[in-house]
Amino acid sequence: MKWGRAVGHFVMWTAAVACVSPLLSLIVLAFSAQWPFPHLVPSLFTADHLAKLLLSPRLGEAVTTSLELALLTTVATLLLVFPAAKAAGLYSFRGREALKLLALMPVMVPAATVTMGLHYFMIRVGLAGTMLGVVIVHTVFAVPYAFRILMYVFEIMGEQHEEQAAMLGAGPLMVFSAVTLPLVMPGMVAAATMSFVISFSQYITTFIIGGGRLLTVPLLLVPHVQGGELHVASVYSLVFIFTALAALVLLRAVVRHYYRETYFLNP
Amino acid sequence: MKAASKPYLLAAPLVLFLTLTFGLSFGYEISGLTLRHFLAVLWNRDFVVSLVATLSVAAVATLVSNVGGAALAFAMLKARVGGEWVRHILQLPVIMPHLVVTVVVFHIFAQTGVLARLTWWLGFIDDPNQFPLMVFDHFAIGIMLVYLYKQIPFVAMVCFDSLRGISHRFGDVGENLGATPWQVATRVYLPLLKPTLMATALITFAFAFGAFEVPFLLGTPLWRTLPVEAYLLHINIDPDAQARSMAINVIISAISLGLALVYSSALRVVSHVRHSDGERP
Amino acid sequence: MIKTITIVLMIAALLALTVGCAARPEATKGPSSFDAALRSARGKTVTFYGWGGSAAVNNWFDNVVAPSLLSEFGITLRRVPMNIDEILRKLSTERQANQTRGDMDVIWINGENFYTAKTQGLLYGPFNTRIANFARHIDPAAPDTNYDFGVAIEGMSVPLGRAQLIFMADSARLDRFPTSAEQLLELARVNSGRFTYPAPPDFTGSAFVRNIIYEIVGFEAINNAPVDKAAIKTVIQPALDFLNQLEPYLWEQGRTYPADVAALDRMFLEGQLLWSMSYTPLKAGQLIAQNRAPASLRTFVFDEGNIGNTHYVAIPFNSPNKDAAFVLIHHLISVAMQAAKLDVGNWGDLPVLDLTRLSETERATIAGTNIGQGVLPMSELLTKRLPEIHARKVAIIEELWREEVLQR
Numbered sequence: 001m002k003w004g005r006a007v008g009h010f011v012m013w014t015a016a017v018a019c020v021s022p023l024l025s026l027i028v029l030a031f032s033a034q035w036p037f038p039h040l041v042p043s044l045f046t047a048d049h050l051a052k053l054l055l056s057p058r059l060g061e062a063v064t065t066s067l068e069l070a071l072l073t074t075v076a077t078l079l080l081v082f083p084a085a086k087a088a089g090l091y092s093f094r095g096r097e098a099l100k101l102l103a104l105m106p107v108m109v110p111a112a113t114v115t116m117g118l119h120y121f122m123i124r125v126g127l128a129g130t131m132l133g134v135v136i137v138h139t140v141f142a143v144p145y146a147f148r149i150l151m152y153v154f155e156i157m158g159e160q161h162e163e164q165a166a167m168l169g170a171g172p173l174m175v176f177s178a179v180t181l182p183l184v185m186p187g188m189v190a191a192a193t194m195s196f197v198i199s200f201s202q203y204i205t206t207f208i209i210g211g212g213r214l215l216t217v218p219l220l221l222v223p224h225v226q227g228g229e230l231h232v233a234s235v236y237s238l239v240f241i242f243t244a245l246a247a248l249v250l251l252r253a254v255v256r257h258y259y260r261e262t263y264f265l266n267p
Numbered sequence: 268m269k270a271a272s273k274p275y276l277l278a279a280p281l282v283l284f285l286t287l288t289f290g291l292s293f294g295y296e297i298s299g300l301t302l303r304h305f306l307a308v309l310w311n312r313d314f315v316v317s318l319v320a321t322l323s324v325a326a327v328a329t330l331v332s333n334v335g336g337a338a339l340a341f342a343m344l345k346a347r348v349g350g351e352w353v354r355h356i357l358q359l360p361v362i363m364p365h366l367v368v369t370v371v372v373f374h375i376f377a378q379t380g381v382l383a384r385l386t387w388w389l390g391f392i393d394d395p396n397q398f399p400l401m402v403f404d405h406f407a408i409g410i411m412l413v414y415l416y417k418q419i420p421f422v423a424m425v426c427f428d429s430l431r432g433i434s435h436r437f438g439d440v441g442e443n444l445g446a447t448p449w450q451v452a453t454r455v456y457l458p459l460l461k462p463t464l465m466a467t468a469l470i471t472f473a474f475a476f477g478a479f480e481v482p483f484l485l486g487t488p489l490w491r492t493l494p495v496e497a498y499l500l501h502i503n504i505d506p507d508a509q510a511r512s513m514a515i516n517v518i519i520s521a522i523s524l525g526l527a528l529v530y531s532s533a534l535r536v537v538s539h540v541r542h543s544d545g546e547r548p
Numbered sequence: 549m550i551k552t553i554t555i556v557l558m559i560a561a562l563l564a565l566t567v568g569c570a571a572r573p574e575a576t577k578g579p580s581s582f583d584a585a586l587r588s589a590r591g592k593t594v595t596f597y598g599w600g601g602s603a604a605v606n607n608w609f610d611n612v613v614a615p616s617l618l619s620e621f622g623i624t625l626r627r628v629p630m631n632i633d634e635i636l637r638k639l640s641t642e643r644q645a646n647q648t649r650g651d652m653d654v655i656w657i658n659g660e661n662f663y664t665a666k667t668q669g670l671l672y673g674p675f676n677t678r679i680a681n682f683a684r685h686i687d688p689a690a691p692d693t694n695y696d697f698g699v700a701i702e703g704m705s706v707p708l709g710r711a712q713l714i715f716m717a718d719s720a721r722l723d724r725f726p727t728s729a730e731q732l733l734e735l736a737r738v739n740s741g742r743f744t745y746p747a748p749p750d751f752t753g754s755a756f757v758r759n760i761i762y763e764i765v766g767f768e769a770i771n772n773a774p775v776d777k778a779a780i781k782t783v784i785q786p787a788l789d790f791l792n793q794l795e796p797y798l799w800e801q802g803r804t805y806p807a808d809v810a811a812l813d814r815m816f817l818e819g820q821l822l823w824s825m826s827y828t829p830l831k832a833g834q835l836i837a838q839n840r841a842p843a844s845l846r847t848f849v850f851d852e853g854n855i856g857n858t859h860y861v862a863i864p865f866n867s868p869n870k871d872a873a874f875v876l877i878h879h880l881i882s883v884a885m886q887a888a889k890l891d892v893g894n895w896g897d898l899p900v901l902d903l904t905r906l907s908e909t910e911r912a913t914i915a916g917t918n919i920g921q922g923v924l925p926m927s928e929l930l931t932k933r934l935p936e937i938h939a940r941k942v943a944i945i946e947e948l949w950r951e952e953v954l955q956r
Contacts, residue, residue, distance in 0.1 A: 008345030015339050016356045019420055022363065022371040025381070029374060033839040036819040037379045037395050038387040046839055049603065058610075084281035087274035097531050099278050102285055107470050108523035109293060110477040110494055112501075113516040116641060117292025123645035140288050143281070148466050152429055190428055193358065201364040208638060211651040212597060212628030218364060223629045225366045227601025228810025230374075231840075237367045244362045373811075379818035395820045396741045396799070403804045403811070484811075487804045488747035488954055499749060502633045503943055 023241070030234035046231065053235050058215065063243055066200055066216040069131065070247070073138040073199035074192050080139065081146045081191065088147075089154025103147040106140050114140065115208045122209055129211040137209045138199040145198060146191035153187030189255050193248055200244050217243070297517055304514040307507070313496070321492040322522075324407050324482070325475035328414040333468045335415070336422025337460060341452050343423070344430050354427060357420035368413045369484050376401040376409060402485050409485035414475050422467045429463045430456060469530055473523045493519055578672060578863075578870040582680050582878070585871035590622040594872035598656025600629020604834055608894040613885060621875050628652075632661045639670040639864055650866035653873040657705065658859040659697040660939035665862070666704055672863040672870060674703020679874060681881045682706055687902035691935060692858035698771075698938035705860035706877050709889060710898035712829045712856035712929055713755045713849075716922075720844040722822050727851045729763045729790060735822075736797035742822040744798045746812050747805035747954070748946040752827050753812075755855050757949050758942070761787040762934055763852050775940045781948055788952045795953065805954070817841060829856075829929050830896030833920020837892055845922045849932050856933040858900065883910045892920030898929065 030050075032042035053059065081103075088099055106114065118137055119128060127133035165179045166172075181188075203218040210216075221236035308314060343350040360368075375381045383398035392398055402409035446454070479494035486492065491499070493515055500512035579585035594617075600606055606627070614625040628651075630638075635655055642650050657665060665671050676682050686693055686707065694701055717725055722739075726732035736743045746753030761770055764787040773783045781788075795802030799821065806812045809826065816824035817840065828834070835841035861880060863873045879885060883906060886899040896919065903911055919926070 004345050005347065008342040008347075009349065011339060011342035012346050012349065012353050015342075015419070015423070016353045018416075019356050019359050021375075022368065022416070023359070025371045025374045026367070029370070034817070034841070036817070038384045040381075040384055040388065044839055048838075056610075080281045080284055083277035087277035091274040093271070093274040096274070099282065101527055101531055102282060104469065104473075104527060105285065105524075106289055107473045108477075108527060109289075109520040110479070110497070110516050112479070112498075113296055113513070113520070114289055114292050116637065117294075117296040118288060119292075119638070119641050120295055120645050121288075121291055123642055123647045128642075128647070129651055136288060140285070143285065144470065147281075148470070149425065149428070152463060156429070186428070190424075194361075197358075197362050201362070203364070203366075204634075207630065207634055211638060212595065212630055213651060215628070219629060221364070222366055223599065223601035223631075224603070225370055226631075226808075226810065227599075228808075228813050229601065229603055230370060230814075232603050233367075233370060237363075237370070240364070240367070241359070241362060245358070248358065248362075373814070377814075379815065379820045395818075400800060400804070403807060405804065484807055486807065488807065488950070489804060501637075505940075505943065 023238075026234045026237050026241075029230050030238060032231065049231060050235060053232065054239075058220065059217075059236075059239065062215045062217045062220050063239065065214050066218075067243070067247060069134055069138060069202075069206070069214070069216065070196045070199040070244075072131070072135045073142055074195040076135055076139045077142040077146045077195040078188065078192060081143060081150055082188075085147050085150035086154050089151040089157075090159050100147075100151070104144050107144045111141065112204055115205045119208050128209060129213040131214060134206055134210045134214055135199075137205045138202050139195075141202065141205065142195040142198040145194040149191040149194060150184065150187050153184045157183050185255065189252060192251060196248065196251070197244065200240075200247075293520075296513055300510060300514055300517065304507075304510045305518075308511050308514045308518065313491075316490050317493050317496050320407070320490045321476060321494070321519075324410060324414075324492065325472050328411055328418065328475040329468050329472040331411075332415055332418035332471050333422050333464055335419040336467065337426050337457075337464060339419060339423035340426035340430055340460075341456065343427050344456075350427070354424065357424045357427075360416050360420040361424065363417070365413060365417060365478070365481055366484075368416050369481055372409055372412045372416070372485065373402055376412060403487050405487050405489060407482070407486060410482050413481045413485065414471075414478075418471045418474075422464075422471065425467050426460055426463055430460065465530060469527055472526065476523055477519050578675060579874060582678055582874060585874040586621065589869065589872035589875045592869050592872045593624040593626055594653045594869055594876045595626045595628060595651060596654045596656070596876065597628045597630050597635050597652045599631055600627070602828075602895075604895045605897075608889055612888045612894055613880065616884070617876060617879050621879065623872050623875055625876065632657055636661060636664055636668075636670065639665070639866075640668055642866055643668070643670060648866055649868045650864055651868075652864045653867045653869050654861050654876050655864055656708065656859065657862050658857060659936070660942060662696045662701075662705060662860065662862070663699045663939045666699065666702075670865055671704045672865050672867060673705075675863060675874070676701075676703045676706045679706060679878050679881075681878045685881055685883070685901045685905055687905070690902065692900075696860060697857065697936045697942070701860075705862040706881065707858045707900040708861045708880055709886075709895075709900055710829075710856060710858050710933075711827045712898070712933055713752070713759055713825060713827055713854045714829050714831065714847050714924070714929075715823055715825050715849065715854075716816070716832050716835075716845060716847055717823045718842060718844050719846050720842065721819075725846070725848040726823075727848060729760055729850070733790070733794050733797070736794060739822055740797050741799050741801075742820075744800075744802070744805055744812070744815075744821065745825065746809045747807060748949050749943075750808045752809040752825055753805070754942060754946055754949075755827065756825060757787075757791070758937070758945060759850065759855050759934075760791060761945070762855065763787075763850060764790055767934055767937075770941070771935075771937050773941070775938065775944070777944050777947070780941060780944050781952075784945065784948065788948065791949070791953045792956060795956075802953075828896060829898055830890075830892050830919055830923045832922035833892035834896050836921045841922075843921060847923045849924065849929070851932075853932040853934045855936060856929075857936045883913055887913045887917050890914065890917045890919060890926075892918055892923075896920060896923075898926060 028042065031045050031047060033046035034044040035042040084099065084103065088096055115137060122128040122133045127136065161179050161183060162175050165175045170178065201218060203222050206214060206216050206219060217236060217240045221233060221240060224233040224236065343353055373380065377383070378395040378398045378400065383392070383395055386392050386398060477494055479498050482492040483495050483498065486495065497512045497515040500508040500515065579588065596609065609625070609627045617623050617625050635652065692707055696705065726735045732743070745756045748754035748757055761784050765784055769783050773780050806815060812821070813824050815821045832845045832847045836843055836845055861877050863870060867873050881900065883901065886901050889895045889897050890899055899914060903914065
């Protein structure tokens with residue numbers, strides 16, 4: 001028992017350090033001007049580009065648009081996925097396997113392929129270059145993750161709680177808000193997190209469907225990675241990461257505020 | 268007590284949404300392709316090399332990230348204290364875009380990277396060229412590092428969430444009955460985790476199999492993965508190249524889909540076994 | 549289950565086919581005259597789509613072009629960073645979908661992409677002679693006014709700037725610079741593992757391979773060769789042999805190559821390689837000005853000359869504001885903007901103006917521009933400038949390099 005715990009701690013904290021260390025890389029890269037081998041720290045630091053990048057109105061616009069898109073995508077994904085995941089997680093019916101497979105399809109097909117075809121239809125119905133159009137395409141790619149997560153939550157939860165509540169005379173709305181929602185809340189938060197993250201880091205889809213009318217942080221960031229301007233790319237990357245983290249922390253805080261007692265799945 | 272149509276009604280919005288967006292566009296993309304385009308792609312001598320390379324990279328990345336991810340999830344569960352904290356930290360790699368991770372991998376693992384510099388200070392090498400090649404290398408080490416950084420935490424997160432749900436119902440019982448942690452892990456948790464792992468394995472495989480940016484920026488020019496091949500054909504000015512690029516994309520999708528089918532039937536066998544064991548309510 | 553999926557896909561494909569077979573769009577009309585464009589464009593927003601990977605280039609557009617366009621012509625500029633292949637992908641989809649009002653007013657383009665765009669009918673024009681500053685400042689007889697990578701321009705684009713392949717080395721680390729293919733081989737032999745080039749189809753790496761071909765078999769030979777793989781292979785065989793001869797002395801014995809010029813730059817700046825190359829002729833000046841390289845950095849080219857090409861702006865067929873596009877292009881090739889573009893603090897890109905057509909003061913403006921340290925003077929670059937071959941040969945050469953040099 002003791003040994004198991006010690007090994008657990010070691011593995012866990014090693015992984016945690018490995019997860020965080022790239023942040024250090026990015027912070028150093030954001031400020032380094034010259035860094036020849038074999039120096040362990042840059043031989044020349046710079047901060048000239050910092051004010052220009054951070055104060056640019058384009059960055060503000062990009063952060064706002066990214067957040068709006070990610071929030072809308074999260075809401076749209078959860079609305080679509082929640083009932084379907086419940087169906088796949090709780091009931092057995094003909095076509096259940098097909099449904100599971102269909103929900104996974106967007107990860108099977110290279111994103112650029114789908115996006116190009118989708119762009120064609122979006123133009124025809126006038127959704128190309130609109131926020132709604134981009135939210136739709138982001139949602140397509142967020143569905144597989146959110147679906148899987150919620151499906152398992154429903155599988156674990158089982159049907160009996162809802163049935164018991166109904167037998168005790170609770171109406172459908174009451175069952176949903178007092179029984180189902182609190183039980184699946186941790187799963188909802190996980191699914192929302194994934195949806196948010198998927199949308200926030202979309203590049204090629206935003207690019208093609210948004211047509212440049214919607215400027216997001218990846219749209220600013222990626223060209224500088226490709227162009228090798230790492231001091232610029234690192235600054236944008238850090239903005240990207242901290243905005244996403246802040247948004248997710250906020251989301252969790254809000255959920256925790258409303259559902260203090262998610263006792264069953266999270267004892 | 269419930270109508271037989273209930274699950275269908277629940278699933279309808281998602282099914283409709285996916286067929287209208289995804290199904291329609293995919294159908295449109297492949298509507299212009301003919302057998303000739305597929306033959307042109309398959310006949311190329313580079314194709315087999317690309318296919319084998321792409322499959323191997325995706326397979327190794329999937330194997331390592333799922334084993335690693337599951338192990339990490341167990342560790343987090345075992346450690347009790349701090350697991351929730353690490354669960355938060357794991358979000359960082361999940362959030363970080365692949366391209367950014369590419370930059371970081373170069374910064375740490377290139378021959379002039381942080382590791383090479385440390386090796387120099389320790390006196391093991393006196394020139395960057397002596398440091399083992401880990402980017403643009405033939406073994407795709409750099410590409411793999413990006414995938415592992417992104418995927419191990421993803422798998423660990425998903426596994427940890429589902430383990431957390433089941434642990435205190437089954438794990439504690441096992442431990443109270445005197446089972447060793449290893450027995451609890453392999454006999455109790457692992458079977459319960461199997462469906463989760465199969466899903467994450469499918470997702471991680473499909474991603475690594477279809478990703479373009481990472482192998483494009485960190486791969487060796489000697490062999491190219493299928494998505495990179497598709498991209499290079501796409502930007503080629505030869506008018507036929509576009510269609511061949513799309514044909515490769517269809518092949519990629521078909522392989523992933525085929526795998527998913529095999530998987531889902533395997534999954535059914537697994538869940539069937541579980542049902543007959545009476546483990547599931 | 550498989551049946552369901554097949555049916556869905558078939559329905560989708562059928563639907564796609566029915567919507568796909570619509571009539572070709574009529575291009576939206578351009579302005580009747582340049583003066584009319586000046587008047588009607590006021591108050592509008594014009595979009596510029598182009599590669600956005602250089603902070604210096606972005607800075608020129610955002611902080612030099614945009615404010616002056618607004619104050620002089622009352623037009624707001626919106627720059628959208630987008631790679632040219634995405635731009636063309638988007639345009640060709642829009643063409644298929646009959647979208648007559650698109651998003652892009654001006655695009656930044658050249659070479660094989662121009663060829664693709666022109667042959668697929670993605671561009672508006674001919675229009676170049678209708679731009680006032682084009683008539684005033686640009687030499688109509690100059691080769692790059694008429695041909696872009698050997699593709700006839702026929703009024704469909706306006707030159708924006710001139711790029712040229714240059715090499716860079718640090719004079720503190722290398723005392724003699726290779727100014728011919730032979731010297732490069734010799735230096736690489738002495739400094740084994742310290743030279744390499746980006747693997748084609750990287751744009752710069754591909755230009756380097758062509759530069760070697762020019763040097764060894766001559767521009768005329770490859771330029772006159774037919775667009776045919778076997779014929780081109782015969783012509784460039786001596787150059788391929790040279791590259792194979794060079795290979796064992798390159799980084800990692802030429803078993804692998806950096807994926808792109810950004811990686812090459814990084815390896816050079818971090819001290820692993822002795823040289824780097826760039827398609828931005830004043831790149832050394834930029835790097836020194838930004839403190840990213842020491843002041844001992846120097847630019848050089850081969851004695852026989854280096855490949856140069858011109859980059860252009862064009863108007864997509866479905867540009868929603870062609871009048872404003874006219875004015876933006878007019879402004880981009882004004883003396884003030886071209887001089888500012890040459891300034892290494894902004895971009896460091898060579899002007900396209902015909903200096904003989906400019907007034908004394910205008911010439912002085914260009915001559916007085918700060919082009920930075922460690923660079924070659926404009927006059928030397930222009931005398932050592934070699935033309936590009938046809939865009940379709942470029943792809944064939946890249947394929948041959950892969951088969952005959954890389955995979956050997």
